[in-house]
Amino acid sequence: MSRPSIEAVAAQVGRGGGVARREAEAAIRCHEASDLGAYIAFDAEALRRQADEVDAAAARGEDPGPLAGITVSVKDLYALDGYPLRAGTKRPLPAWPEGFLVRALRELGAVITGKTHTVEFAFGAVGLNPNTGTPVNPWDPVEHRAPGGSSAGAGVSLWEGSARIALGSDTGGSIRIPASATGVVGFRPTTGRWPTTGVVPLSTTLDTVGLLTHTVEDLRYVFRALDPLAGHARETADATPEGVSGLRIGVPASRLWTDADPGIAAVVEGALAELSAAGATLLKIDVPELDEAGERYFDGRIVQPEFRGFLERDLPEWIPLLHSIIGKRLGAAGDVRAIDYLAALHERRRLSAVVHARLASERIDLLATPTLPIAPPPLAALSRLAAYRDANRRMLSGTCPASMLDLCAISLPAGLDGEGMPVGLQLMGPAGSDLTLLARAAAVESVLGTNLTRLGTPPRVGASSPAELRE
Structure with missing residues (x-):
């Protein structure tokens, strides 16, 4: 099985002949045939108009861009012209202007399909949202399992076949968690590398914006197109040789493994x-800071007060409307003293410096762990708040250390x-x-295979869906 790459599709669109419109119509058919519930809003006519504009530019002999006609789903934490911004809440938020990532994708020729479901205010890892709906994880043919959060509809939209790129945001793991849970690729860029403008904040310290795609090579191609628009020049790592031979992979002694x-x-x-077996070197390494960083994430002294401060400052009327699974977890945020908050920020910087020094001194190219320590749970098992909280904590536990330590992660x-x-x-x-991490991850993918070759197709994905592998 194979799927045409994003680069190949965009090149075909650029050659003209109405390919962008055909891509859009295929995405619309996939969406209409799907019962996975990835979207809170999908606008077929707006998608057709965008595709026609791309095709018209190609017909005029213009370069429509390196992402010409590529379909993109957008997490409902992003402001998006023509759509209400709900952020998973019970009513729309005040209007926000579009930010960096959405504008950059439009500039590069991509077309927007609609807005995917998010956990309320992105404050959760399971993907559950009683307000607007919880997408279906396509890998369980019987039970409604969690899709992973908080970018709950992102990975599902990729398998639905309505999008080739999904926009997510990642504070403690909200891109990597749904990527793992749904069998796609998700990348958390270095904190601060890309502006988070136009995105409802959860934590001003830890928030990032990023992407999910089916393959590392697709994600790498899109990242390299977007990165210069954020002010980053191409790096020498762009030319990293393919293959894993000689790659030094650290396997940390950590609860990320033992739990x-x-x-x-x-x-x-x-x-x-x-x-x-393909030539990489696996090295056992002590990284106690991973476990300490996780503990400090869960003590609630950074994310919760930052989130609470945003709500009290900008959206106080939304606080009484929070669902209990969000509101009860937020309740203690007001008890965090300023001195404790500042100490937590200081300790995060210290732990990050120690980890980075250790990786450099021991010449570790990558750290490798499971993304999630548990399988995505059935929603029926989460009916009690205590069960939800336990699953939420466990699903965050594998990814939040990288966020706290300023590591980029995929x-x-x-x-x-x-x-x-x-x-x-x-x-x-x-x-x-x-860029180095993406190049190395692409080399890893060349050994392990893509999601289609490694996993196959999810049971709930029909023949008219995803990966109706459109050539």
């Missing part, structure tokens, strides 16, 4: 063994667990090494 369910750890260990499919659910391999690199 993972045995079946999930075994899948990731198997993937790493394949990389070792999740890519490692295989399927014993229940047939996707398992993610998380690769983490130093701050600022985004």
Whole structure:
């Protein structure tokens, strides 16, 4: 099985002949045939108009851009012209202007399909949203399982076939978690590398914007097109040779491994063994800061007060409307003293500096862990708040350390667990090494295979859907 790359599709659109409109119509058909519930709003006519504009530019002999006609779903945390901004809440927020990432994608020729579901104010890892709906994880043919959050509809929209790129945001793992849970690729750029303008904030310290795609190569291509628009020149890492031979992969002694369910750890260990057989060097390494960073994330002294401060300052009328699964977790934020908040920021910087120094001194190219320690749970198992909180904490536990330590990180499919659910391999690199990490992750993908070759097609994806592999 194969799927045309984003680069190949955009090149075909650029040659003219109405290809962007055909892509748009295929996306619309996939959406209309799907019952996965990825979107809170999908505008077929707006998509057709955008595609026709791209085709008209190509017909005039103009270059419509490196992402010409590529379909993009947008998390409902982003402001998007022509759509209300709900951020997963019970009523629309005041209007916001579009920010960097949406504007940059439009400039590069991409077309927007609609807005995907998010957890309320992005404050949750499971993907559950009783206000607007919870998308269906396509890998379980019977039960409604969590899609991963908070970018809950992002990965689902990719498998639906309505989008080739999905926009998410990542504070403690909200891009990598749904990527792992749905068997796609999700990348958290270095914090601050791309502006978070036009996106409702959760944590001014940890928020990032980023992408989900089906393959690392697709994500790498899109990232390289977008990055200069954020003020970053091409790096020498862009030319990193393909292949994993000589790659030094650190396998940390950490709860990110020991707290993972045995079946999930075994899948990731198997993937790493394949990389070792292909020439990579696996190195056991002590990184106690990963566990400490996770503990400090969960103590609530950074994200919760920053989120609470934003609501009280900008959206006080929304606080009484918060669903209990959000409101009760936010309740203690007002008890965090300023001195404790500042101490938490200081400690985060200290831990990050220690980790970066250790990676450099031991010449570790990547850290590797499972992305999620558990399989995406069935929603029926989360009816009690205590069960939800436990699942939410566990789903965050694998990804929040990288956020706290200023590492860039990517999740890519490692295989399927014993229940047939996707398992993610998380690769983490130093701050600022985004292009290097993507190049190395592409080399890893060349060994392990893409999601289609590694996992196959989800049971709930029909023949008219995704990956109706459009050539």
